[in-house]
Amino acid sequence: MTHVIITGGSSGIGFALASLYAARGARLSLIARSHDLLEQARTDLVRASGCNAEDIRLEAADVAAEADLLAAIRACEFAFGPCDILITSAGIVEPGHFEESDSSAFRRQMETNFSGTVHAVRAVYDGMTRRGRGRIMMISSGAGLIGIYGYSAYCASKFALHGFAQALRFEARPFGVGVSVCFPPDTQTPQFQRELASRPPQAATIMGTVRPWPANAVAKRIANGIERGRFEVHFGATLFLLARFGPAVRPLLNWWFDRAIARADDPDAHNRGVSKRQT
Numbered sequence: 627m628t629h630v631i632i633t634g635g636s637s638g639i640g641f642a643l644a645s646l647y648a649a650r651g652a653r654l655s656l657i658a659r660s661h662d663l664l665e666q667a668r669t670d671l672v673r674a675s676g677c678n679a680e681d682i683r684l685e686a687a688d689v690a691a692e693a694d695l696l697a698a699i700r701a702c703e704f705a706f707g708p709c710d711i712l713i714t715s716a717g718i719v720e721p722g723h724f725e726e727s728d729s730s731a732f733r734r735q736m737e738t739n740f741s742g743t744v745h746a747v748r749a750v751y752d753g754m755t756r757r758g759r760g761r762i763m764m765i766s767s768g769a770g771l772i773g774i775y776g777y778s779a780y781c782a783s784k785f786a787l788h789g790f791a792q793a794l795r796f797e798a799r800p801f802g803v804g805v806s807v808c809f810p811p812d813t814q815t816p817q818f819q820r821e822l823a824s825r826p827p828q829a830a831t832i833m834g835t836v837r838p839w840p841a842n843a844v845a846k847r848i849a850n851g852i853e854r855g856r857f858e859v860h861f862g863a864t865l866f867l868l869a870r871f872g873p874a875v876r877p878l879l880n881w882w883f884d885r886a887i888a889r890a891d892d893p894d895a896h897n898r899g900v901s902k903r904q905t
């Protein structure tokens with residue numbers, strides 16, 4: 627049986643992926659901090675997919691704490707055998723203007739989204755390269771393709787994942803290990819609901835035009851990307867084009883975003899061609 631380890635598997639995109647792999651008869655290891663949320667996820671998975679509760683292992687651990695995460699992943703592999711697929715979905719977002727976000731907010735997002743992914747990969751990588759097989763899927767974000775107003779820490783953490791995945795892909799490939807990264811758009815999850823409450827209006831003006839995706843549609847595309855051995859997985863034409871041609875069209879995008887941000891700052895600003903934050 628395929629053993630799939632999912633960090634952040636108790637909620638949102640990670641949970642949708644767990645549902646999908648449970649329905650395919652995989653053995654699942656779910657890792658997150660809240661034990662209660664993990665238990666609830668297992669109950670829901672068993673009810674929805676009819677899988678056995680014994681085929682779902684739960685480990686409460688913080689991905690930012692490397693030793694704890696390593697111990698959790700070791701326990702999962704001891705119980706269910708070597709990891710065939712690792713999906714790193716654990717992540718947090720704390721929107722806010724740079725000058726209002728203190729260093730701890732930056733640290734939390736970097737340590738969870740970036741270092742937490744590196745820790746999970748490190749825990750399975752050695753075994754995968756020795757066995758000559760395995761797949762790793764990192765969950766970045768559309769915010770890992772383009773900077774977004776009010777998301778400086780989050781964007782930094784998600785851009786970092788892209789660089790990590792690009793470099794690791796070259797090292798892992800000769801050993802038969804596949805490394806992938808995906809860039810989901812706004813997705814209907816508990817995190818997205820929480821995030822909306824603190825999303826700056828300037829960011830809402832830019833991102834509000836995109837309808838959020840259902841989590842199961844995002845999960846399907848990610849699982850499909852894993853199956854086909856895709857390095858990058860994109861969602862929708864806009865994000866695909868942004869990934870392929872972003873650097874070339876960035877001056878145009880910057881111009882368009884500046885205007886949208888100025889309008890959100892001050893609805894009359896675009897008539898005057900100035901932003902309130904600049905005055």
Ligand SMILES: NC(=O)c1ccc[n+]([C@@H]2O[C@H](COP(=O)([O-])OP(=O)(O)OC[C@H]3O[C@@H](n4cnc5c(N)ncnc54)[C@H](OP(=O)(O)O)[C@@H]3O)[C@@H](O)[C@H]2O)c1
Pocket residue numbers: 633634635636637638639640657658659660661663687688689690714715716717718719738739742765766767768809810811812813814815816817818
């Ligand atoms: N939703 C979107 O619009 C969207 C868009 C693009 C990318 N993403 C990315 O997709 C991933 C999943 O997001 P989501 O929207 O599904 O969020 P979610 O519903 O809040 O789920 C996040 C999961 O990560 C776990 N988690 C958070 N911090 C953790 C930590 N330090 N250690 C271990 N587990 C941790 C949470 O459980 P505990 O809190 O119990 O630990 C939960 O299981 C994230 O990486 C996010 O950045 C989301």
